Amino acid sequence: MTPSIRNFALAIDSQRQRVERIPVLRASRPDLIELCRALDDAEVAAIAFEVDDPQAELARMQEAARAVSVPILRTDLLLEEFQIYESRAAGADAVLLRASSVPSEILARMAQAAKSTHMAACIGCENADEISLVAPLQPAVIAVPPSLAAAKMPPRTLVLALEYADGLRADAALDETLDSADAFRRTLEP
Secondary structure (H helix, E strand, C coil): CCCCCCCHHHHCCCCCCCCEEEEEEECCCCCHHHHHHHHHHCCCCCEEEECCCHHHHHHHHHHHHHHCCCCEEECCCCCCHHHHHHHHHCCCCEEEEECCCCCHHHHHHHHHHHHHCCCEEEEECCCHHHHHHHHHHCCCEEEECHHHCCCCCCCCCEEEECCCCCCCCCCEEEECCCCCHHHHHHHHCC
16 A cells, blocks of 8 residues: 555644645546545635445545545544555544544554555544543544534644534534535635
């Protein structure tokens, strides 16, 4: 596997001095490649993909990843370590892992697998206890619901809100409403 040269954590690290809004796209979209290119041209920080059918859609995600210069985040539910490797092979630069979905030892192995393949492990936490439990893994990014975005985080950890909300205190937020380059450009207007 080729190491990623697109650093997801660096891309969302407050480039615009406000919350980076990350479009979330379904890998099954018929216009996926064209939309990804348009979003890249509009200077999004990253693009997130939701994969419903890995057998059919990972190749589409890979094609989209090859078409853009920005980091790619895979956000669908990952439960096994092999999914980390298949994500990297499909062009992902980061994966969203959910602390509540797997036992802590499997989560640690998955986070290590992401790091070893030069991907950012974004670990999703649903409460402050989960944040404390994943802190020793030293994830580059912790993903939380908007209500937890202002919670105390481990040092040198970026915060990714799992959905965008006005007044959000986070480095970035996933935003399913950004379904076009024009929609993204409107978010940049003062």
